[in-house]
Amino acid sequence: MSFIEYSDLIQDGDVAIVHLGHNSVTAVKVHHGAQTQTRFGVIRHSTDLIGQRYGSKVTCSKGGWVHVLHPTPELWTVALPHRTQILYTTDIAMVTMMLELKPGSVVCESGTGSGSLSHAILRTIAPTGHLHTVEFHQQRAEKVVEEFKEHRVDHLVTVRNQDVCKDGFGVTGVADAVFLDIPSPWEAVGHAKAAMKKHGGRLCSFSPCIEQVQRTCQALTDRGFEEVRTLEVLLRVHNVRPVTLQLPDFGPDSSSSFSQAPEEAPPSAAPNPAPLKIKTTTLPREMPGHTGYLTFATKPRT
Numbered sequence: 021m022s023f024i025e026y027s028d029l030i031q032d033g034d035v036a037i038v039h040l041g042h043n044s045v046t047a048v049k050v051h052h053g054a055q056t057q058t059r060f061g062v063i064r065h066s067t068d069l070i071g072q073r074y075g076s077k078v079t080c081s082k083g084g085w086v087h088v089l090h091p092t093p094e095l096w097t098v099a100l101p102h103r104t105q106i107l108y109t110t111d112i113a114m115v116t117m118m119l120e121l122k123p124g125s126v127v128c129e130s131g132t133g134s135g136s137l138s139h140a141i142l143r144t145i146a147p148t149g150h151l152h153t154v155e156f157h158q159q160r161a162e163k164v165v166e167e168f169k170e171h172r173v174d175h176l177v178t179v180r181n182q183d184v185c186k187d188g189f190g191v192t193g194v195a196d197a198v199f200l201d202i203p204s205p206w207e208a209v210g211h212a213k214a215a216m217k218k219h220g221g222r223l224c225s226f227s228p229c230i231e232q233v234q235r236t237c238q239a240l241t242d243r244g245f246e247e248v249r250t251l252e253v254l255l256r257v258h259n260v261r262p263v264t265l266q267l268p269d270f271g272p273d274s275s276s277s278f279s280q281a282p283e284e285a286p287p288s289a290a291p292n293p294a295p296l297k298i299k300t301t302t303l304p305r306e307m308p309g310h311t312g313y314l315t316f317a318t319k320p321r322t
């Protein structure tokens with residue numbers, strides 16, 4: 021198992037994602053002899069997991085069952101232990117596209133936080149790219165190093181425990197793209213520019229507040245970045261459901277010859293038309309709210 025390569029069978033040492041039900045997943049480190057408690061009973065790793073195929077339905081000790089899934093960055097985002105606020109897949113998808121990430125890209129990121137975005141970046145830039153990620157909180161930096169090893173993506177990433185606003189990314193002239201998710205991104209714009217390749221690249225900054233966006237846009241413009249754009253991704257999932265529509269009865273057809281002489285028209289005894297059964301969509305009553313603004317910019321060739 022690795023977050024960047026699929027394997028069929030669950031093996032000792034893997035990190036597997038246990039799907040317990042709708043919106044309920046948990047990550048499990050698989051070890052010979054270990055057990056995991058769930059609300060459906062115990063999962064015994066040696067007999068229930070190791071050697072089974074990813075995707076298998078596993079029956080727990082109380083008779084309930086779960087599915088055991090191969091890890092992906094998307095599943096990790098919903099299963100990971102939160103140390104910070106994290107980026108979710110809706111924003112991550114936009115970031116990946118707008119930063120033009122691809123296999124081989126070199127990316128700088130700060131802060132690393134809980135590593136939600138980092139895992140998605142790593143999957144995209146593998147097998148030849150590299151992520152330089154900077155986190156100034158020591159325990160968070162150590163925890164994410166441990167997780168990158170467990171997920172077998174550590175060869176693609178360098179974690180630096182330093183303040184990006186003071187010390188930068190620790191690399192110069194190598195990055196195709198830079199991503200910032202820190203409280204004062206405008207203080208890191210100069211370091212971001214220095215980390216980027218001479219022939220230019222893309223930058224994204226994620227901020228929850230518009231005041232942060234204003235200062236970041238100003239700093240980007242002052243430093244010669246171009247195509248500065250801010251957007252917000254709001255996901256509206258429509259409910260697809262069957263509806264039955266009663267067709268309206270408009271009375272006798274006015275275009276028929278009877279319409280010229282209404283007194284000659286037969287009484288409209290026609291039965292109501294049969295109701296129409298169709299599938300349609302309705303808007304959600306509630307929508308996930310604001311997460312943050314994504315500001316994108318291009319560093320031109322220098």
Ligand SMILES: C[S@@+](CC[C@H](N)C(=O)[O-])C[C@H]1O[C@@H](n2cnc3c(N)ncnc32)[C@H](O)[C@@H]1O
Binds near residue numbers: 132137138186
């Ligand atoms: C909101 S979290 C990032 C979450 C991350 N994008 C994810 O998806 O998991 C912000 C992180 O930035 C770190 N941070 C804040 N200011 C920093 C700085 N100047 N240098 C390095 N890290 C910083 C914080 O310690 C925190 O862990």
